[in-house]
Amino acid sequence: MAVSNYLKFWITSIKTFGGKAAPLFLVVTHTETKSADEIEMYLGEFWNAVHDDDRDWLSESLNDREYAVGLKTLNDNTKEILESMKKSIVELFTDENNTKVELPSSWALMEQLLYEGAWKVLSLSEIWKLNSSLPDEYQIKSDEEMSKFLNVFMTVAFF
Structure with missing residues (x-):
């Protein structure tokens, strides 16, 4: 087992x-x-x-x-x-x-925002707030997409 x-x-x-x-x-x-x-x-x-x-x-x-x-x-x-x-x-x-890995181009702006506050621990609500500061067409729209973005971002950030 x-x-x-x-x-x-x-x-x-x-x-x-x-x-x-x-x-x-x-x-x-x-x-x-x-x-x-x-x-x-x-x-x-x-x-x-x-x-x-x-x-x-x-x-x-x-x-x-x-x-x-x-x-x-x-x-x-x-x-x-x-x-x-x-x-x-x-x-x-x-x-x-x-x-070759294809990621939504809108994720690049969100990634940049997170890197600007490098090594700061953010709550999910703070991340959503950062996301809402982006122009509407570049915002992450769903919980599922945010989860995928964070999985990729965390994997890339630490490796």
Whole structure:
């Protein structure tokens, strides 16, 4: 049960902050002493723990980027797996479709207002007040849009 709650937490976080189209990697570590059958069994248990509603998009987001690697010994197999992972990462970040993020242009003005008061903790009502100071066509209109903006802004601001 704990594994399923842990997995649900991470899947929900990925969907919230990365979206269902976010490219993912599944890396199983500490496999030095495991046989291929044991690793396969573990991956099967992982997929069985994924809720049915999430299985298809998760599989699509992984797009065969599943790796099992032991890191204690840097043998030829480990080097090959790490090289494959590196190649996948480079491919993802050199593919314009994966690095392009489109956000409403009106968010830029709101972001600027928040940066002007950098490191000040604001209540949600204060943020809405700042929003209302913008010209009407640049204001965030709904609670849902404000929530999305704040999720993106907080992720970008701290990374």
